[in-house]
Amino acid sequence: MPASDINQIFPRVTWIIGARTNTWDTSIADDRFIEDEIFHSIVETESELVRDLCEAMHAQRTPFLAWSANLANESILPAHIGQVEKVQIKQNSGGSFVLAEKAERDDIRQWRENYNLIFDPTAHDQNGSQIPSVFNITNETITFTGSIAQVYVCQYSPDYATPALQIDDKFDNALVAGTVPKLFKLGVPAALVSHYAGLYTQARQSIRQGLMQMPDISAMQEAA
Numbered sequence: 001m002p003a004s005d006i007n008q009i010f011p012r013v014t015w016i017i018g019a020r021t022n023t024w025d026t027s028i029a030d031d032r033f034i035e036d037e038i039f040h041s042i043v044e045t046e047s048e049l050v051r052d053l054c055e056a057m058h059a060q061r062t063p064f065l066a067w068s069a070n071l072a073n074e075s076i077l078p079a080h081i082g083q084v085e086k087v088q089i090k091q092n093s094g095g096s097f098v099l100a101e102k103a104e105r106d107d108i109r110q111w112r113e114n115y116n117l118i119f120d121p122t123a124h125d126q127n128g129s130q131i132p133s134v135f136n137i138t139n140e141t142i143t144f145t146g147s148i149a150q151v152y153v154c155q156y157s158p159d160y161a162t163p164a165l166q167i168d169d170k171f172d173n174a175l176v177a178g179t180v181p182k183l184f185k186l187g188v189p190a191a192l193v194s195h196y197a198g199l200y201t202q203a204r205q206s207i208r209q210g211l212m213q214m215p216d217i218s219a220m221q222e223a224a
Contacts, residue, residue: 003063004165004172009042010035012172013179016196017188032187038179039163045178045200046167047158052207053167054082054154059210060168064154071149073112077140080153089133089146092125100144103134111145174203 011026014033021029028035053061065085068078077084088097111124111131122129124145135144142149159166165175180188180196 002169004046004167004169004175006039006042006163006165009165009172009175009179010038012176013038013042013183016176016180017183017192030187033183034186037186038183040160041179041182042175043158043160043163043165044182045175046165047156048178049167049171049174049204049207050154050156051081052204054156056208056210057082058207060170061154063166063168064156065152066155067150067152068155069150071142071151073149074141074143075149077137077142077151078153078155080151080155082154084137084151084153086152087135087137087142087144088150088152089135089144090148091129091133091146092127093147095127095147097150098133100133100135100146100149103132103136105136105138105143108134108136108143108145171203174200174207177203 011020014020014026014028015023017033019028019030019033019038020026050061050064052058054064061082064081067088071077087100089100090097111119111134114120114123114131120130122131124131125147131145133144133146135142135149137151142151156166167175177196177199181193181200184190184193
């Protein structure tokens with residue numbers, strides 16, 4: 001599915017808040033409202049929704065999932081949203097990545113040290129070692145056997161500069177509902193803010209429950 005188009009969300013929001021002169025003219029006619037502020041609020045709403053998707057392990061989080069750069073033992077994990085979903089390890093720098101299993105930190109320390117070669121005559125990060133490829137993550141620090149590790153995590157950087165959206169267009173209605181309340185400080189009536197805040201709360205609850213389809217705005221209004 002394509003990503004949401006901020007240039008389609010913007011006119012929907014401006015129409016709801018009454019900032020335009022008519023249906024066809026998408027320019028702002030109310031000088032209380034600033035285009036940049038509206039665009040910023042749309043991207044801010046996306047940031048909230050992406051966090052919900054990733055923290056809830058929602059199926060639509062996949063556009064934000066990626067393998068990290070190579071990590072050395074005892075590295076701090078890169079910034080990410082939600083949990084680490086998978087870890088892969090190269091036993092040595094010339095090998096291939098394999099999915100790794102969790103283990104206790106103390107076991108990993110002993111396997112890495114391999115004192116007096118008690119576990120294997122070959123070191124944990126060398127070809128032919130029988131020491132398993134395992135990892136442990138504690139306080140956002142990864143320890144592992146082997147040479148290099150990568151983590152599979154959700155990463156997201158909001159694009160305020162372009163501006164642009166990255167979330168699936170399946171969430172267009174949630175973007176609209178979440179943006180309107182953020183414009184209260186610019187003059188959106190309190191009743192309208194309250195109404196759309198309620199719709200937005202419903203949409204976020206749906207995401208946290210793992211639902212795949214967001215109701216359209218009219219359906220959301222009927223349920224409110």
